[in-house]
Amino acid sequence: MITVTLPDGTALQLADDATGLDAATAIGPGLAKAALAAKVNGEIRDLARVLPDKAALEIVTQKSGDDYLYVLRHTAAHVLAEAVESLFPDAKFGFGPPIDDGFYYDFELSRPLSEEDFPAIESAMRTIIKARVGMDRSVLSIDEARAFFAARDQGYKVDQVEFLGDRGETHVSLYQQNDFVDLCQGPHLHDTGRIGAFKLLSVAGAYWRGENTNTMLTRLYATAFANQADLDAYLARVELAKARDHRRLGRDLELFHFDDAGPGFPFFLPKGMVIVNQIQTALRGELERLGYQEIRTPMILSEDLWKSSGHWDHYRENMYFTQVDEQGFAVKPMNCPGAALVFRSRRRSYRELPLRLAEFGHVHRHELSGVLHGLFRVRSFTQDDAHIFCRLDQIHDEVRSVLDFIDRFYARFGFDQVQTKLSTRPEKAAGTDEMWERAEAALAQALEGREYEIKEGDGAFYGPKIDFQVTDSMGRSWQLGTCQLDFSMPEAFDLRYVSESDADERPVMIHRAILGSIERFLGILIEDTGGDFPFWLSPEQARVLPVSDRHRDYAHTVRDRLRAEGLRVDCDERTESIGRRIRDGELHKVPYLLIVGDREVEGQAASVRGRHGEEIGAIPTAEIAETLLGRDAQHGASTN
RNA sequence: GCCGAAGUAGCUCAGUUGGCCAGAGCAGCCGCCUUGUAAGCGGCAGGUCAGGGGUUCGAAUCCCCUCUUCGGCUCCA
Structure with a gap:
């Protein structure tokens, strides 16, 4: 007999070779039916695996959180x-x-798949x-497994078995349902009947092991849930994200435009530019508060500069080049060399440090056509960049x-949960080792x-870094800010300052960005x-709608007054019905309509x-601006 | 870049197996209506069917090339 402990603390006595399923059955037949996997000492395992003595056991069902989804999808x-x-x-x-959000499987097939093949596969x-086929586990040695898959002409599986062997594994596990056998670590559902609902989502190409020198396989993306309702909820969430x-929205709200004339190069329309300018104004407020000075460095600089910065060797593939007067130039993909040249523009004293140079740097990077999104x-974006030159101490x-900046600034957009990651050497x-130790x-x-x-x-070769992520209203997380130490560039550009004891010292360079790319941040915000x-x-911010022609003059009075009070207000005086103009105002997401x-x-x-x-009701004209700004403050967003 | 899919008016989409002047709704423009909390009515204009080359008596439709867009190419049995 063995004894296992259930989550509520009770001890359960079972036969020596009892499995998770046996335990579930012993607890109750209902549980046995609902059981998806066993959690043994915190590790998810097959229901059919024999339980060790004195284990902490939890029977995983749909109700025990999302753990089961992994097992269920693996089986699917x-x-x-x-x-x-x-x-x-x-x-x-x-x-x-x-x-x-699901699972995928990569195949090499005799012909390309398309969505038209989905119904047959589903x-x-x-x-x-429906057949409720059991998932049978077996264990083979590396050699046996290699022979097994070689006999079946499954080259990728052979490759993986060898990879695992090289990694030091002596045995691998296989799972079989019907005649289909797959190399797999598991765990799996007890039988296929426990997959409640699934759906094929899309087909795409993917390289074997993600290496673009390897064969391109056909990847089928799909998802699965324990029941149809969960699947439907997921699909609804995808629809929401699509909407x-x-x-x-960028097109509908006239924020930005992409044109065939410049693939990957965004055009900002007047309304999008208002948002960008608001963001930059807010950033400048913080820059001033925290003692930064703003600079602007050239878009195009000599090739020689990029050779000495190391970009020529490490980043050339992503750069744009041009020739002027038979001399080579490159469009900047980063702002740091420019900032280094500003530092070097005259002799610097220790009294000036830390020297914080901020730049809204418009950079260009040649991204592969397929990754544009x-x-x-x-391929061109504006970094809210800064370079801080300082001493190690x-x-x-x-x-x-920088941390203070990050927290204050993200909160303005309602992102008050910031995940922070420190990447080391x-x-x-x-x-030197000493430098790294001190920096970390x-x-x-x-x-x-x-x-x-x-x-x-995970740090950069030139120094450790901290990255910052936020989570949006749909639960997706985005990396925005970064704060990187750099010992290499001060060296490469021979940056120096005169110390208190009149000696030449090398400053440390801190690269930091709060939003990263303002373009990308606008996309996230949208x-x-x-x-x-x-x-x-x-x-x-508000749109005035005169009910009929005779109210136009008054509408202009209201609009002009609010503009004078600093609000962005327009007037829709088209000869359309008031219902129509309200509809248009709402579709354009104007926060307030003033009728x-x-x-x-x-x-x-x-x-x-x-x-x-x-x-919101009738508000005296003299009080509108104050009221709207007050409501905004109530909603937690700060203004400038 | 690679794999797959797509490209018809500013937007969303029709356009049967190649065959009369390529259509609709919305947006736009011009009138009429003078309007009270999510679409008033009528008219007009708008397309080298992504671009180029081919097959054919005839191409938006079939073939080839190019461009662009979309879904992927990290999540390691």
């Missing part, structure tokens, strides 16, 4: 593979793992699921100041009192808000309506 991936094999007997199988999958796609991935305070690194210690010290994750070896920008960012007719002229007021139909 095998079902997908079997279905594909039944339709394409000569298919070769790559990887088929669960991912965040139908084959349903058959396998909020910043590319669509709206404002998220572009000033790093701590400077980083603290990578294998190939420039600089300085960063860690600056991060004291703050939760952060350490990413070992999807986060669905276009309902906070009042202080709205391109048009003026006989009653309002009489009372020297405007009837205020929010963009989601909120009735």
